[in-house]
Amino acid sequence: MDESTAQPLLDFAGYVTARTEDFTGREWVFQALNDWLTQPAGPRFFILAGEPGSGKTAIAARLSQFSAGTVLPPDRLPALGPKFLSAIHFCRAQDRRLTDPRVFAESVSLQLARRHRDYALVLIARNRAPEIHFNVEQHAEQVGAGGQVIAFDIKRLDIGGQSPDDIFGRAVREPLEALFRQGFNGQVMILVDSLDEGLIYEGKVGIVPLLAQTATLPPDVRFILTTRPVREVLDRFPPSDVTGCSLSTGAGLAESLTDVKRHVLQALGTQPQLAAKLAEGLSPDDLARAVRAKSEGNFLYVRTLLKNLETEPGAISGETLAAFPAGLDETYRQFLARLVANDMGAWNERYAAVFGPLLVAKEALTEAHVAAFVGKPRGQVRPVLNELRQFLDFDHSLPASQRTYTIYHRSFSDFLLDDDRADQFWCDAQEQHQQIIDVYRGQSWETVRWEQCDEYGLRHLVSHIQTRLALAQTSQDEAQQAAALYAVILNPAFRQAQRLKLSARSAGDIDPARFRSSAQATLARTLLSGASNLVVSNAIYHSWTKTDEQGTQFASVTAIMLSRLSDVTALDLWTTLQIALDRGDWAKALGCVSAYREANHRPKHTDAIFMSGEAGDFNEALRLAAHYANSREAPAGWAQVLFFYLAWQAAEAGEGEMARRLAAAASHLPLGSPQRFGLALLARIARTVAPLSDETDGARAWLVDLGFSDETAGQLLANLEPARPLDPESLADFQKRVTGLEELLDQVMAEENTAIPKMIASAYRNFIAEQGFEGILAQVAAESFGQAAIDRALGRVLAEPEPAYRELGLAGLGVACAAAPD
Incomplete structure (x- = not known):
């Protein structure tokens, strides 16, 4: 994978710094963690639970600072030192x-x-498959007196084309298991914050299920997890393997209240402008105790309240303390009431309009995005964003036009989107999602120019429509939203724009202009089809023949297929497929399968093989193709065909020795149904290489040198001769035969939805198995109409739902291509 698109290491440094600003206390949490870490036989999971705003993320961020060495841990807590x-x-x-x-x-x-x-x-050694891409830097490090070791720095990693389960297994779980089997005696500690927020992932297997499936890991692999106290997270982990503490209940709440008081006193000591507002006779301890009493141990409440006190006019008096809001929701309501000065018209027209898209956005929004979504000029949006900055996350150091904005805490979004809690400040989630959807739809979905769509729309529009569908209140509304969803994700132009602007996949389109001959282009398509689309054909076949109650089988097959795409399109297709299946929209479900087939028609590792061959880098092509020589991934015989194809490419490029190496490697691979295809390629290679030799019968001698007997080499060349131009009488006869063949294929295609069982014993399939199909096309391969017929036949054979006959058809097409004189 190109370095510019491979997955980089996530950088949380700025986030950690922002979340630990004015950090106070929490020694009791750190002590509990230290005690757990020093118990070798302790539970695998330490779960820190707390209500929204209780300080979970701040604690997680502080732990990361301890580990990074940027902040020292409290005394006598050795387990929380650097690199823990x-x-x-x-x-x-x-x-x-x-x-x-x-x-x-x-x-x-x-x-x-x-x-x-x-x-x-271990990671590199266990993941040598060509679809897994590393960017590894090696450098020497000094050890001891004049010694050196080679250090590895893996800059980027991409394990595309896999499900989340597979990626986690190959990238994390399996390497860890292998590492400890080799005698590693250290401790591996992984911190994951806000697991409850991971529940919003639309796919089937999110982060929480992955972490819950770590029972096979060695005991010294342990996890620190933070979450709201929600059953969807907590119930995933066996109680016997969990310890931890709560920030919002029991003894933990009492400790949090003490930390709140300390935080207020620290703020008064470091913010003179706040301390100066205390009325005469009101001590810092009075304010700290009052805040503690109303806070419920919630640090977000405390920080919001102190900011409000600092900006409010007048002194902080006893009356002020008595009027403190109770809890976080009341704090939010008081802030908003002051913001609009009881003018609800201003709220609806000015503030709610700007808050709206930020509340439901899938990532940080630019000022331009906010303006577009609310239908206002940027000049009107910017002052509102400035007024709302207390509740927004953005980088103050950037120019205003370059900033991106998010709601600073999820609890504020939850408050405003809850009609009971927010009361008159409620923002309807349906309306906010619809507003964004309407911006991208314009007049109609049919007139959208997807190539002009911005990255936010390509990345998140489908998710917005799916959320809007889930919020629908009537069957008519549901139907309209489902129609919009299908209109977008099943539009090839939309998926093409996603692929061009967002996809991390390599550009492996089989474009005839990139090949030395049309036969090579068709062969490449044939090879790719033979190696990758059997699962898709099976899924379509089963979808045609199964009843509704067997739909779950179809769903499981298509889920496997769709999970092999790693880009945004994959997630959009997968989640839309689930919706289509739930709604019983079988035609749309099949549309998702078809879209997958289009998107995944060229698997990443096969792309790399063909692209290396096209570029003349046959050593790299050979290295990548070796994956198939040692794998059961490709159907029997197709690995051999792949090597012969690369040998043909090398021969046509004038690389005679490389052609011999590749052909020799192919000769040792297992045979299968496409064996005749491979032999046709071998004969073609021998004839291509022959002009490079000084020998009279170069092709025959080349085959003998490869290990064939002289008699076998002669028979091979005699049986698989290149096609020659036909005389007028034969030309007319074969044109009729080709027309009849295409009519037969068309008839088969017309029956595919209703007569598949009948097709299994049809004359068409017998025709393929007996090589009549191959014979006709091979004999007309020198004619332009014949080459066009081969291309048309490929499309029909790809639709064959029975794998065995499909392979035979593809192999026959390959023989015909190898006979083409170009």
């Missing part, structure tokens, strides 16, 4: 990327590789 954490991850509902289990797994794996050199070696 091996990897960290912060889930954020406002950033779809940070809740993606694939991103999580690859990021954690990279961090483990940087933290533990032995892990990096």
Whole structure:
């Protein structure tokens, strides 16, 4: 994968710094963690639970600072020293990327590789498949007196084309298991914050299920997890393997209240302008005790309240203390009431309009995005954003036009989107999602120019429509939203724009202009089809023949297929497929399968093989193709055909020795149904290489040198001769035969939805099996109409739902291509 698109290591440094501003106390939490870490046989999971705003993320961020060495831990807590954490991850509902289990797994794996050199070696050794891409830097490090070791720094990692389960297994779980089997005796500690926010992931397997499936890991692999006290998270982990503490209940709440009081006193000591507002006779301790009593141990409440007190006119008096809001919701209501000065018209027209898209956004929004979504000029939006800055997250150091904005805490979004809690300040989630959807739809979905769509729309529009569908209140509304969803994700132009602007996949389109001959282009398409689309054909076949109650089988098959795409399109297709299945929209479900087939028609590792061959880098092509020589991934015989195809490319490029190496490698691979295809390629290679030789019968001699007997080499060349131009009489006869063949294929295609069982014993399939199909096309391969017929036949054979006959058809097409004189 190109370095510019491979998954980089996530950088949480700025987030950690922002979340630890004015950090106070929490020694009791750190002591509990230290005690757990020093118990070798202790539970695997330490779960820190707390209500929204209780300080979970601040504690997680402080722990990461201890590990980074930027802040010293409290005294007598040796287990929390530098490098005690091996990897960290912060889930954020406002950033779809940070809740993606694939991103999580690859990021954690990279961090483990940087933290533990032995892990990096295991990771690389266990993941040599060509679809897995590393960017590894090696450098010498000094050890001892004049000694050196080679250090690895894995800059980037991409394990595309896999499900979250597979990626986590290959990138994290399996390397860790192998590492400890080799005798590693250290401790691996992984910190994951805000697991509850990871629940918003739309796919089937998110971060929480991945972490819950770590029972096979060695005991010294342990996790520090933070979450709201929600059953969807807590019930995933076996109680016998969990310890931890609560910030919002029991003894933990009492400790949090003490920390609140300390925080207020610290704020008064470091913010003279706040301390100066205390009325005569009101001590700092009075204010601290009053805040403590109303806070319920919630640090977000405390920080918000102190900011309000600092900006309010007048002194902080006893009356002020008595009027303190009770709890976080009341704090939010008081802030908003002061903001609008009881003018609800201003709230609806000015403030709610700008808050709206920020509340439901899938990532941070630019000022331009906010303006577009609310239908106002940027000049009107910017002053409102400035007024709301207390509740927004953004980088103050950037120019205003370059800033991106998110709601600073999820609890504020939850408050405003809850009609009971927010009361007159309620923002309807349906309206906010619809507003964003309407901006991208314009007049109609049919007239959208998707190539002009911005990245936010390509990345998140489908998710917005899906959320809007889930919020629908009537069957008519549901139907309209479902129609919009299908209109977007099943539009090839939309997926094409996603692929061009967002996809991390390599550009492997089989474009005839990139090949030396049209036959090579068709062969490439044939090879790719034979190696990758059998699962898709099976899924379509089963979808045609199964009844509704067997739909779950179809769903499981298509889920496997769709999970092999790692980009945004994959997630959009997967979640839309689930919706279509739930709604019984079988035609749309099949549309998702078809879209997958289009998107995944060229698997990443096969792209790399063909692209290396096209570029003349046959050593790299040979290295990548070796994956198939040692794998059961490709159907029997197709690995051999792939090597012969690369040998043909090398021969046509004038690389005679490389052609011999590749052909020799192919000769040792297992045979299968496409064996005749491979032999046709071999004969073609021999004839291509022959002009490079001084021998009279160069092709025959080349085959003998490869290991064939002289008699076998002669028979091979005699049986698989290149096609020659036909005389007029034969030309007319074969044109009729080709027309009849195409009519037969068309008839088969017309019956595919209703007569598949009948097709199994049809004359068409017997025709393919007896090589009549191949014979006709091979004999007309020198004619332009014949080559066009081969291309048309490929499309029909790809639709064959029975794998065995499909392979025979593809092999026959390959023989015909190898006979083409160009």
